[in-house]
Amino acid sequence: MTIYGYARVSTKDQNLARQIKALNDAGCEQIFREKVTGTKRERPQLEALLETVKEGDVVIVKDLTRISRSTKDLIELVELFGKKGVGFKSLNESWLDTSKNDAVSKLMFTIFAGLVEFERNQLSERTLEGLAVAKANNKRIGRPSKDKANIEHAISLWENGRHNIKDICKITGVGKSTLYRKLKERGLK
Known part of the structure; x- marks a missing residue:
């Protein structure tokens, strides 16, 4: 056994x-x-x-x-x-x-x-009810959005060409995937 x-x-x-x-x-x-x-x-x-x-x-x-x-x-x-x-x-x-x-x-x-x-199932229903109430009250659901000023700073550092992605993320606190997504949205990457 x-x-x-x-x-x-x-x-x-x-x-x-x-x-x-x-x-x-x-x-x-x-x-x-x-x-x-x-x-x-x-x-x-x-x-x-x-x-x-x-x-x-x-x-x-x-x-x-x-x-x-x-x-x-x-x-x-x-x-x-x-x-x-x-x-x-x-x-x-x-x-x-x-x-x-x-x-x-x-x-x-x-x-x-x-x-x-x-x-x-009860937990799932309560979660869905809570999300519906939050949505009805115009509450943002999900992760908080990154500070726009930090994202703009990260993009300007990228455009300067003096820093790599890793350093930019460390300096600004913007995540690598967020930075790549924003650069792509602006046609910079």
């Missing part, structure tokens, strides 16, 4: 450290790590995990949102693990432990998986 862990974050900027520590503390012998949005069906490390596990193994995740995209997706994964004779546990959702393989665990899994999806 081998205990495997699966850790995932949605973006490359996010850190897996918290999940990895929890999985190590739970006794995972090998941890599959992934930096890809959960909404994508293609998750190479999850596929590798599914190919690796065998009867008697256990898969542990920090929480259900790390491995599943929806209740349906979670149920399909747990059924797949079950067909292979692999147990599945969630550290945050301690009620989920299919390695026990009893009726109560199966019932709890079905009920709480639905609740997890319900909570995720």
